[in-house]
Amino acid sequence: MSFHPKMAYDATFHKSSRTLADPGPAFVFTPENRARLDAIVLRYPADRKRSAVLPALYLAQSQQGYITGNAMVHIAGILEITPADVEDVVTYYTMFYTKPVGRFVLSVCRTLSCAVNGAERVVEEICAKLDIAPGQTDATGTFTLIEAECLGACDRAPVIMVNDAWQELQRPEDVGALLDALRAHGEAALTGCHHVVEKK
Amino acid sequence: MEPIITKHVREPNSFTLDFYLRHGGYESLKKALASHTPDQIIEMVKASGLRGRGGAGFPTGMKWQFVDKKSDKPRYIACNADESEPGTFKDHVIMERNPHLLIEGCAIACYAIGARIAYIYIRGEFFHVQHVLEQAIADARTRGFLGTNVFGSGFDCEVYVHRGAGAYEAGEETALLESLEGKRAQPRNKPPFPAVVGLYGCPTAVNNVETLANVPLIVQHGPEWFAAIGPEKNGGPKLYSISGHVKRPGVYEASMDVTLKELIYGEQYCQGMRDGRTLKAVIPGGSSVPILLPEHLDAQASFDGVLKAGSMLGSAGAIVLDDTTCMVWLAENLLHFYRHESCGKCTPCREGTDWLHKILRRIEHGEGQMRDLDLLASIGAQIGGKTLCAFGDAAVTPVLTTLKHFRHEYEAHIRDGRCSQVADWRARQPIGAH
Numbered sequence: 001m002s003f004h005p006k007m008a009y010d011a012t013f014h015k016s017s018r019t020l021a022d023p024g025p026a027f028v029f030t031p032e033n034r035a036r037l038d039a040i041v042l043r044y045p046a047d048r049k050r051s052a053v054l055p056a057l058y059l060a061q062s063q064q065g066y067i068t069g070n071a072m073v074h075i076a077g078i079l080e081i082t083p084a085d086v087e088d089v090v091t092y093y094t095m096f097y098t099k100p101v102g103r104f105v106l107s108v109c110r111t112l113s114c115a116v117n118g119a120e121r122v123v124e125e126i127c128a129k130l131d132i133a134p135g136q137t138d139a140t141g142t143f144t145l146i147e148a149e150c151l152g153a154c155d156r157a158p159v160i161m162v163n164d165a166w167q168e169l170q171r172p173e174d175v176g177a178l179l180d181a182l183r184a185h186g187e188a189a190l191t192g193c194h195h196v197v198e199k200k
Numbered sequence: 201m202e203p204i205i206t207k208h209v210r211e212p213n214s215f216t217l218d219f220y221l222r223h224g225g226y227e228s229l230k231k232a233l234a235s236h237t238p239d240q241i242i243e244m245v246k247a248s249g250l251r252g253r254g255g256a257g258f259p260t261g262m263k264w265q266f267v268d269k270k271s272d273k274p275r276y277i278a279c280n281a282d283e284s285e286p287g288t289f290k291d292h293v294i295m296e297r298n299p300h301l302l303i304e305g306c307a308i309a310c311y312a313i314g315a316r317i318a319y320i321y322i323r324g325e326f327f328h329v330q331h332v333l334e335q336a337i338a339d340a341r342t343r344g345f346l347g348t349n350v351f352g353s354g355f356d357c358e359v360y361v362h363r364g365a366g367a368y369e370a371g372e373e374t375a376l377l378e379s380l381e382g383k384r385a386q387p388r389n390k391p392p393f394p395a396v397v398g399l400y401g402c403p404t405a406v407n408n409v410e411t412l413a414n415v416p417l418i419v420q421h422g423p424e425w426f427a428a429i430g431p432e433k434n435g436g437p438k439l440y441s442i443s444g445h446v447k448r449p450g451v452y453e454a455s456m457d458v459t460l461k462e463l464i465y466g467e468q469y470c471q472g473m474r475d476g477r478t479l480k481a482v483i484p485g486g487s488s489v490p491i492l493l494p495e496h497l498d499a500q501a502s503f504d505g506v507l508k509a510g511s512m513l514g515s516a517g518a519i520v521l522d523d524t525t526c527m528v529w530l531a532e533n534l535l536h537f538y539r540h541e542s543c544g545k546c547t548p549c550r551e552g553t554d555w556l557h558k559i560l561r562r563i564e565h566g567e568g569q570m571r572d573l574d575l576l577a578s579i580g581a582q583i584g585g586k587t588l589c590a591f592g593d594a595a596v597t598p599v600l601t602t603l604k605h606f607r608h609e610y611e612a613h614i615r616d617g618r619c620s621q622v623a624d625w626r627a628r629q630p631i632g633a634h
Contacts, residue, residue: 043360048400050382054365079382092384093365095324111286111537112487112530113443113519120627149368149537150286151325154443154517155450164327193328195296198212
């Protein structure tokens, strides 16, 4: 390795863009969630507990809202893997949040079939109504907007995933009504999946 | 053709076990266990000509036959319910409205290859579907269609649902297995194929939802009946997901002798283009396949028919685009997808999709140069065929085929310094933090 005289070898030299996971508050699963996880682990071979890492992370996220460093350490302990193994998974998959999110996470599908049906306008309207950019949470902590890739409901475009539920055929002009309805009625305000004929 | 798989999906409570049993449910599993050996089931599926519905169209019976039976390790069925290919939403209908057909298919597949466990890997966004599926599995287990000693035959079978968490790449069979093992969804080098070294290093068959849903039909009606539906070597009912600028987007079941034109314009299908517009292009098999033009629409919507027309049937998710669609914008939109979803394992794909997207974005915003067009083609050639899985080839396809058919649109963007075809459904201002 050669050292160039003009290079600044000061404190600013080594710049890693890697951000360490926020350790957050102390984390243990509630007894209910722990029991759920223990039941899920049994679905996999005894020496393959690691397979339960995705379900474990979903449980942690439902319990705490997002995944912290302490949650990763706790899960790693249960599944007998390293915290780095868990972090590796958390940072790969898009459905895990490593920072707090709003009460409603609006994942607007932006891929082709939704886009040609106005998804870009839906995002635009949400941004304008909440005064945020994609990836941000509004000032009241109610809504987080995410531009998602294909959600697999292209015939009911544009589609928004709100937390774990669906809103289909969302017209840009009705975005205000959707936000108001969510504030007032929560997820019950959503149209849901159109395949469910029983509720009509 | 009368729908078979989706015949009852619009009826109330079609997802319940009682409904399924009223329509002959689990009779195929009973028949398979009582009067066929596992090898006979594999022979039946081979004779039926059933081809995988996930995208590649590989014969299912052969896939099962490749499963290493000499190995002393356990064997597994992994059902691919990731359904992540843009424009595809057919498996969703099966899982939500006819879940027992899939569960019965999983059980028969387990019996055929000698597995005791089937994992259904469902994408994280289908949480509402997962509830239906898990309830259906619990109901089937309570009635003895799953669990130990099914129908008193000594055959044990469990089906579990495993929820993904938002990764397109998990739909690739080896990446799916990695994800099931609790790792990043990144593909493995092949060979060895999953049939020999799959889940947990054990022989595994990875099959799409629609593929497994066809298996009970083959057992029930016989391979000849199945092969007689549709053209030769493209037998059986097929689900088509059609979206985009059509009047009636949705999932349609047809035999594979239907043409793309019928699917798009037919009265019982999509009923033509919206707002009296004309059709500009169709991506027939999910976003990863070459674009077809109006003159190709007479092609048969079968594996071989679409191949002959210059594209691929893929997952049979057709995205139909009208004349308001700017093709440079389309390539940019899809490359945004591929750039985001590239798993990062192979350098050509990880870096190349980002470069392609940056260049396309530059051209779309009127800042491109003519030499960018050669650069796009050159990067495309450096990615295609140089990655572990087919993602790389899929990612360059939208760029290369739009360049091939719509080069004049690219040139117009560069010449005019802007996109002259901003449709009213597009954002007024460029959006996104990207």
